[in-house]
Structure formats: C-alpha cells, structure tokens
Amino acid sequence: MAKSFGRPGNEIHVLRNVDLEVADGELLVLLGPSGCGKTTLLRSLVGLERPDAGRIHIGGSCVLDTARGVFVQPNRRDVGMVFQNYALWPHMRVRKNVAYPLQSRGNKAALKDGRVEEVLDIVQCGHLADRYPPELSGGQQQRVSLARALAPRPALLLLDEPLSNLDALLRVELRAQLRLLHRELGFTAVHVTHDQEEAIALGTRVAVMNAGRIEQVGDPIEVYRAPATEYVADFLGARNRLELRAEDGGVALAGQRLPGLARDDLRGSFALRLRDEHLLVRPTGDDTSSPASHATTATATAWLADGRIVELLPGIETSECVVEIGDLRLFARIPTGAMDLRPGQSVEVGFAIDKARCYSQDHGRLVPDWADRTDRTHQVAGVSS
Ligand SMILES: Nc1ncnc2c1ncn2[C@@H]1O[C@H](COP(=O)(O)OP(=O)(O)OP(=O)(O)O)[C@@H](O)[C@H]1O
Numbered sequence: 188m189a190k191s192f193g194r195p196g197n198e199i200h201v202l203r204n205v206d207l208e209v210a211d212g213e214l215l216v217l218l219g220p221s222g223c224g225k226t227t228l229l230r231s232l233v234g235l236e237r238p239d240a241g242r243i244h245i246g247g248s249c250v251l252d253t254a255r256g257v258f259v260q261p262n263r264r265d266v267g268m269v270f271q272n273y274a275l276w277p278h279m280r281v282r283k284n285v286a287y288p289l290q291s292r293g294n295k296a297a298l299k300d301g302r303v304e305e306v307l308d309i310v311q312c313g314h315l316a317d318r319y320p321p322e323l324s325g326g327q328q329q330r331v332s333l334a335r336a337l338a339p340r341p342a343l344l345l346l347d348e349p350l351s352n353l354d355a356l357l358r359v360e361l362r363a364q365l366r367l368l369h370r371e372l373g374f375t376a377v378h379v380t381h382d383q384e385e386a387i388a389l390g391t392r393v394a395v396m397n398a399g400r401i402e403q404v405g406d407p408i409e410v411y412r413a414p415a416t417e418y419v420a421d422f423l424g425a426r427n428r429l430e431l432r433a434e435d436g437g438v439a440l441a442g443q444r445l446p447g448l449a450r451d452d453l454r455g456s457f458a459l460r461l462r463d464e465h466l467l468v469r470p471t472g473d474d475t476s477s478p479a480s481h482a483t484t485a486t487a488t489a490w491l492a493d494g495r496i497v498e499l500l501p502g503i504e505t506s507e508c509v510v511e512i513g514d515l516r517l518f519a520r521i522p523t524g525a526m527d528l529r530p531g532q533s534v535e536v537g538f539a540i541d542k543a544r545c546y547s548q549d550h551g552r553l554v555p556d557w558a559d560r561t562d563r564t565h566q567v568a569g570v571s572s
Pocket residue numbers: 192193199201219220221222223224225226227228
C-alpha cells in the first residue's frame with residue numbers, strides 16, 4: 188500500500204510499499220518516530236484516507252483495491268478506532284456516543300439487547316452513561332471512546348496512541364486493563380504507541396516503521412533483543428554508538444585498539460549499539476572495584492580509556508551518566524550512589540560484549556552472531572567478570 192500527500196510533482200510519500208498482515212486475535216503494536224506515517228496507516232485502514240495504490244482486506248472482505256477501483260466507505264468497514272484525543276461528541280450523552288456506531292450500521296438488535304450498557308460495564312463506565320463527555324476525566328473519556336469502538340464487535344480495532352494523553356499512573360492502569368480486555372475478548376487490534384514498555388506489555392507482535400516503511404516486525408522481546416537494523420536499535424533505545432574497525436585480525440573501538448580482541452573474520456567498519464544500562468563506568472585506574480552498572484551478568488567486558496564525565500543526572504534508583512571520549516558522547520545508567528562519581532572526573536567506559544549489537548556500516552544490518560563469535564575468539568584485555 189502507498190500513500191502520498193500534496194500536488195503531483197511535489198508530493199510527500201508518507202506510506203511506501205507498506206506490507207503488513209495482522210492475524211486473527213493478534214494485538215500488533217506499531218512503533219515509529221513522529222511523522223513516520225503511523226496515523227496515516229491507521230486512517231487508511233479505517234477509510235479516512237484513500238491510498239494511491241494497494242489493497243486492504245479486513246476480516247475476509249476487500250475494502251480497498253486501487254487497481255479495481257474498490258473503496259469501501261468508513262461506516263461500511265468492520266473497523267473501530269480510538270483516537271489519542273478521545274474524539275467523543277461533546278453534545279451527546281455517553282450512552283448516545285457509544286450507541287452511535289451501532290445506529291449508523293443499522294444494528295437495531297444489538298441496541299435492543301443492551302450492547303451499549305454491556306460495553307460501558309466492560310470499561311467500568313456503566314455509571315457514567317447519562318453524563319456528557321466534558322463532564323468526564325481524561326481517563327473516563329478514553330474508556331468511553333474504547334467502549335464506542337468495541338460496541339459493534341469490529342473485526343479490527345485501531346488504537347492511535349490511546350493512552351498518551353493520560354498521566355503516568357493512569358496510563359499504567361489502563362494499559363493493564365487493555366491487556367486484560369484483549370485476553371478476555373480476543374479482539375484483533377493495531378495499537379500505535381511511542382512508549383516502549385507499553386509495546387512490550389501489550390503487543391503480541393511489534394512493527395517498527397521508518398519513513399513510511401515497515402522496517403521490522405516480530406515478537407516484542409526478540410525485536411528489542413536483536414533489532415534487525417541500526418535504525419531500529421537506535422529507535423528502541425540503544426542510543427550509544429561505537430565505531431568499530433576490524434583490521435589486521437584486531438579490533439579498534441572509538442579509535443582505541445583493544446588488545447586481545449581478535450576478530451579475523453570481520454573486515455572494515457561496523458557500528459556497535461548499546462543501551463544505557465549496558466554501559467559501565469569506573470574511575471580511571473580503578474580496575475578492582477565492581478563496575479557501576481546493572482550489567483553484571485556480562486560474560487566479558489571491554490574497556491575504553493580516556494573518558495570524562497560531563498554530566499550526572501540523579502534518579503531515585505539509577506542515575507544517568509553522560510561521558511565523553513574525545514568527540515564521542517555516551518550515556519550510561521548507573522545505580523545511584525554506587526560509586527563516588529562527579530562531573531569532570533576521568534573514567535573508563537566499559538560494556539558487556541554480549542549486550543552490544545553489531546551493525547554493518549554500509550546497509551546498517553545486524554551482524555547476527557557478533558557476541559557469540561567474539562566470546563569464543565578473544566581474551567579481553569582489562570576485566571572479565
Ligand atoms: N492531510 C495531510 N496533508 C499533508 N501531509 C500530511 C497529511 N497528513 C499527514 N501528513 C504528513 O504525513 C506524514 C506522516 O504523518 P502521520 O500523522 O501519519 O505521522 P505519525 O507517524 O502518526 O506521527 P506522530 O507520531 O507525530 O503522530 C507527516 O509528515 C505529515 O506531515
């Protein structure tokens with residue numbers, strides 16, 4: 188499926204060749220940076236946008252086929268949508284808001300059978316049926332909006348950042364309820380979020396978008412553990428990037444040759460990606476103290492010298508430590524108070540080799556068995572834990 192906006196010759200290609208299949212009962216989480224086309228994709232599925240090319244099948248029926256001129260109107264599609272800003276009709280009581288999609292589909296039987304009350308009870312808003320949306324809290328409005336989307340039992344439920352307008356506590360509570368609802372009702376959904384915890388907690392699969400394309404789809408934990416491209420790694424929080432050069436059977440990282448780190452199968456330049464919590468910091472020359480990091484299960488640790496702490500941002504459990512090695516800026520998450528660290532201090536920066544992900548420079552793809560082979564072939568200089 189493809190979609191662009193703007194005049195011919197001056198168009199913005201927002202969706203490029205999106206190819207996605209969502210299985211029955213699946214809750215697919217769609218992730219991606221702002222502007223990558225997530226909302227446009229959902230709006231195309233529900234029928235609020237008209238793609239330029241492609242096909243969409245929902246629950247066995249074709250709702251779009253540009254080659255054959257098929258375009259089914261939104262109210263004739265078996266799709267429910269929940270928007271970030273709730274999008275309830277303010278002048279209609281809650282009951283009427285929820286009844287609306289049943290009425291517009293002419294579903295009199297469901298209306299008579301008390302479907303409106305039933306879905307309002309499911310989202311714990313039965314007692315609010317006679318109120319108007321402006322008389323509800325944000326969390327209540329979002330529950331009502333979910334009830335409205337669920338009422339006609341759509342073949343596909345679309346959720347566009349439904350929790351992002353809520354405060355942190357409510358978000359976690361509603362996330363848990365959504366997960367429970369999905370388990371109990373077994374609906375099929377595509378859920379857009381920016382929140383990685385939400386993605387892991389809710390998704391049966393995740394799809395990461397990049398500039399109108401699906402870059403990777405897979406099991407949430409798998410995608411986090413082994414992002415297929417450097418783009419996905421970066422987007423999912425592995426923001427530390429170390430340039431690696433493999434030459435003469437050895438490896439240089441961030442310009443420093445690591446003695447003992449032998450990789451005679453690699454040639455040329457690569458990039459290592461690491462999450463903050465997998466970076467270690469210790470005062471220069473102090474190779475006896477345990478590294479200030481959570482990553483103590485590491486099989487082997489590589490150390491880089493000549494670091495300097497430029498910033499320490501304290502937190503309750505862990506603190507963010509910003510370190511510079513020359514021009515390179517790295518971020519470590521260290522247990523608060525574990526070491527006496529302060530800005531300006533010289534430090535060494537280490538990382539757990541099996542936590543690093545290695546990407547080829549030319550096309551940014553994962554070098555799959557980097558850690559395995561490295562562990563087998565090297566004796567790391569510095570500390571092994
Ligand atoms: N009606 C429109 N006319 C022109 N450009 C549009 C239109 N709708 C969206 N766009 C553009 O398409 C791109 C994708 O927008 P979209 O809303 O799908 O992004 P998104 O991934 O949902 O972002 P966010 O995370 O910020 O919600 C953006 O560059 C946006 O400016």
